[in-house]
Amino acid sequence: MVQKVVQEVAVVVTRAANLVFPKLSAKGKQPFFKVCLQLLIIVNCYAFASLASAAILAPDTVDVVYHNYDGGGMDINGPFILVRKSIGTDFSVNGHYYVDSVSAASIDVLATASEYKEERTEYAVGVDYLHDKTIVSAGFTNSTENDFEANSGFLSISQSFFGDLSTLSLGYVKGQDDVGKINNDFSEDAERDIYKIGLSQILTKNSLLDFNLEMITDKGYLNNPYRSYRFLLDSSNPSAGFGNATEVYPETRTSYAIAMRALYYLPYRAALKAEYRYFNDSWGISAHTYELAYVHPLSTRWTIEGRYRYYSQTQADFYKDLFPFQDAEKYMGRDKELSTFSDFTVGGGITYEFGQGVIPHIDKVKFTALVDYMKFAYDNFRDVTKPSVTPGEEPLYGFDAWVTRLSFTFEY
Amino acid sequence: MKTASVRHINAVFYRLFAFVILLSGLSACSDIKPWVKPYERSNLSDPIMNIDRHGAAGSYIHHVYQARESARGAEGGSGGGCGCN
Numbered sequence: 286m287v288q289k290v291v292q293e294v295a296v297v298v299t300r301a302a303n304l305v306f307p308k309l310s311a312k313g314k315q316p317f318f319k320v321c322l323q324l325l326i327i328v329n330c331y332a333f334a335s336l337a338s339a340a341i342l343a344p345d346t347v348d349v350v351y352h353n354y355d356g357g358g359m360d361i362n363g364p365f366i367l368v369r370k371s372i373g374t375d376f377s378v379n380g381h382y383y384v385d386s387v388s389a390a391s392i393d394v395l396a397t398a399s400e401y402k403e404e405r406t407e408y409a410v411g412v413d414y415l416h417d418k419t420i421v422s423a424g425f426t427n428s429t430e431n432d433f434e435a436n437s438g439f440l441s442i443s444q445s446f447f448g449d450l451s452t453l454s455l456g457y458v459k460g461q462d463d464v465g466k467i468n469n470d471f472s473e474d475a476e477r478d479i480y481k482i483g484l485s486q487i488l489t490k491n492s493l494l495d496f497n498l499e500m501i502t503d504k505g506y507l508n509n510p511y512r513s514y515r516f517l518l519d520s521s522n523p524s525a526g527f528g529n530a531t532e533v534y535p536e537t538r539t540s541y542a543i544a545m546r547a548l549y550y551l552p553y554r555a556a557l558k559a560e561y562r563y564f565n566d567s568w569g570i571s572a573h574t575y576e577l578a579y580v581h582p583l584s585t586r587w588t589i590e591g592r593y594r595y596y597s598q599t600q601a602d603f604y605k606d607l608f609p610f611q612d613a614e615k616y617m618g619r620d621k622e623l624s625t626f627s628d629f630t631v632g633g634g635i636t637y638e639f640g641q642g643v644i645p646h647i648d649k650v651k652f653t654a655l656v657d658y659m660k661f662a663y664d665n666f667r668d669v670t671k672p673s674v675t676p677g678e679e680p681l682y683g684f685d686a687w688v689t690r691l692s693f694t695f696e697y
Numbered sequence: 698m699k700t701a702s703v704r705h706i707n708a709v710f711y712r713l714f715a716f717v718i719l720l721s722g723l724s725a726c727s728d729i730k731p732w733v734k735p736y737e738r739s740n741l742s743d744p745i746m747n748i749d750r751h752g753a754a755g756s757y758i759h760h761v762y763q764a765r766e767s768a769r770g771a772e773g774g775s776g777g778g779c780g781c782n
Contacts, residue, residue, distance in 0.1 A: 348753040354761060367753040381753065448731025483773070485748075490737040495748055499770030542771035548748060550740040558748070564768035572768035580745045581710055588745065600768055622767050655754060661765070692754040 340418040340445055342377040344648075345370050347695045356605035356659065356686020358390040363404075375415050379424075383407040392621070392682055395671050397513055397529055405430045411439075419444050434463040441481070449487070475505030487528050491550040496543075503538040514619040515669070515674060530611055532618045533638040535603070540566035544574075558582040558592075569602035570623070588636040592657075597627035606667050607677045614695040621682065624666040632657035632688075649696040657688040748773060 295613040363384035371377045385405040394400060411424030420443045428435040441456035446586045460477035512532050519525040544562035551557060557579055564572040579593035601623040603616035634655035640649050660683070667679040740746065749755055758773045765769075 346752070350753045350757060352754075352757050365753050365757055379774065449735070450731050450733060467751075479770070481770075487733050487738070487741060490733050491740050493705075493741060493746070495773060497771040497773050501770055540769060544771035544773065546748060546773060548746055550743065550746055555744075556744070556745040562768070562771055564770070566767070568767075570767045572766065574768060582745060588714070596762075596766055596768070601767070622765065628766070653754060655751070657758070688758065690754040690757060692751065694752060695724060 294433075340415060340420050340443065342413055342415050342420070343369055343379075344696050345377075347697070348692065349694075350690055350692045353689045354686060355688075357661070357684035358392065358395065358437040359686075361385050377413040378411070378491050379413070380410045381408070383409075392668065392670065392684075393512060398511065400610065403430055403432075405433075410555035432465040436461050437477070437478075443483075451487070452483075452485040454481070454483040454485075456483075463503070464506050464508075464510060471510060473506030473510070475503055475507055477504075478502045479686060493548050495546040495548070497546075498544075499542045501538075501540045501542075507536065507538055507696050508532050508534045508618075509620065512618075512620055514605070514608055514617045515676070516611045516613065517687055520609045523675050523677060527607065528611065530617075532620070533616050534618055535616050538567055540564065540570075554582055564598075568623070570598055570600065572596065586637055586639055588638075589635045592630070592632045592638075594630040594632075595627070596629070598625065600625040600665065604665075606665050619666075621663055621666040623666040626661060626666065627659040627664075628659055630657050630659045647695055649694075649697075651692075651694040653690070653692040653694070655688075655690040656694070657687065658685065660685040 346367070346369045348365075348367040348369075350367075351362070352365055353361070353362040355383045363386045365381065365383045367379065367381040369377060369379040374472040383406070386522070387403050387405065388400075389402070390400040405428060407426060407428040409424060409426040411422060414421045422441045422443070423439065425438045426436070427604040437458055437460035439456060441454060441460040441552045443452060456479075458477070458479035458481075460479070462475040462477070464475065465471055465472045478501070480500045482496075486494045486496070488494055508531075513529040514532050515529050517523055517525070518528050542562055542564045544560065546558065546560045549557045549559075558577070560574070560576040560578075562572075562574040564570070564574070574594065574596045576592060576594040578590065580588060580590040582588045585618060601618060602612060604618050604620070604623040606619060606624070608614070608617055634653060636651060636653045638649060638651040644650060662683045663681055666682050667677070668682040669676075669679055671679050673679040744750060763769050
């Protein structure tokens with residue numbers, strides 16, 4: 286997997302250079318072009334090495350999180366354990382174990398199926414390598430459910446320069462999904478490529494900016510095999526009722542997301558964070574995310590925080606709450622995540638921490654409790670569980686949810 | 698599908714990707730002095746100014762949003778993505 290990731294990164298760099306120097310490659314000056322590209326890579330490697338500064342590996346930690354999501358008929362909880370350990374001065378290895386125990390009676394389940402329980406388990410291993418203060422990271426993640434398996438590998442490089450004022454990171458992820466159905470020999474797969482660019486920039490002694498750009502391409506079976514669209518049984522007589530049929534999604538999807546985060550240290554000891562993200566994909570969905578957060582230490586041990594997040598999106602081109610008849614279009618989807626909707630989150634948290642000397646061999650202990658309230662309002666997804674004489678006139682759907690996170694972090 | 702516009706965005710993305718790589722290399726040749734000196738960065742190094750201060754708990758909330766919203770990516774931080782359907 287890692288070898289494939291390295292090859293893919295090389296391909297991307299070559300394609301990128303081809304686009305920057307299209308005339309050179311178009312005129313068949315490939316040897317010269319290749320020399321230029323090799324020089325460029327050498328200059329970059331030299332630059333990364335010579336401008337290296339204060340890159341450091343993350344501290345050795347054990348992070349234990351209990352998470353709970355409760356809303357919209359879904360109850361999902363479980364542990365998330367992350368362990369990080371350095372080996373010598375140049376390497377740090379990490380691993381995590383994550384479980385989602387799902388008890389589902391969501392609107393999608395109630396509309397066409399019966400309640401179910403399932404578990405998703407995720408394992409991940411990774412390594413960070415510090416060389417001349419450049420950090421190269423690689424890792425592998427495996428996620429399994431009884432009807433779904435996802436594997437992914439990633440490679441990233443991060444480097445600070447301009448006297449530590451800027452940190453640039455580049456990343457690539459290759460993912461492979463195997464999609465199945467319970468008690469069925471249904472089997473499909475999907476591939477995913479993710480390209481990431483990040484730039485963190487110190488602006489003043491009290492403020493910094495963070496830019497992130499990410500492109501994701503998917504190929505293969507991108508449906509949820511259990512979901513269905515609904516259609517009128519008789520398009521000239523809507524009161525005759527509706528039927529359900531398996532959704533048909535396109536087999537490719539490309540998406541772009543660009544985000545900017547600003548952090549500001551206030552005149553007293555407190556931090557303000559503002560964030561904006563724009564998203565756009567080849568299915569016709571575009572989305573905006575805004576977030577504002579405030580962190581306020583009460584003492585050296587206690588810190589409180591609050592945040593507000595707003596999200597809105599437009600629907601996919603092939604989404605309809607109700608199709609006029611079966612097989613009405615080439616692609617048909619009625620996933621509520623593909624509809625036009627908005628949601629907001631209001632969250633708060635409290636952290637208690639203490640340092641060295643309290644527990645032997647432990648440098649720092651941190652306990653954090655975070656609670657978020659979310660509310661989703663759909664503009665063109667209707668609640669079919671509510672009785673209605675005529676399909677398409679049901680009330681619009683909406684739900685709210687509570688998310689709780691309890692986290693213990695030990696630095697050693 | 699908006700194939701033409703996606704192709705255009707693809708081209709812009711790859712050019713930007715290459716531009717960032719070029720910029721990072723060329724920066725070696727320039728002589729820009731850091732305008733915020735290391736001894737002036739005590740506020741910036743305060744843990745409350747850490748953009749990813751909640752670690753695993755922070756990455757969990759990205760997973761919550763990825764499962765319920767169509768937007769994905771550019772959440773900041775590194776890692777291998779959601780791995781969920």
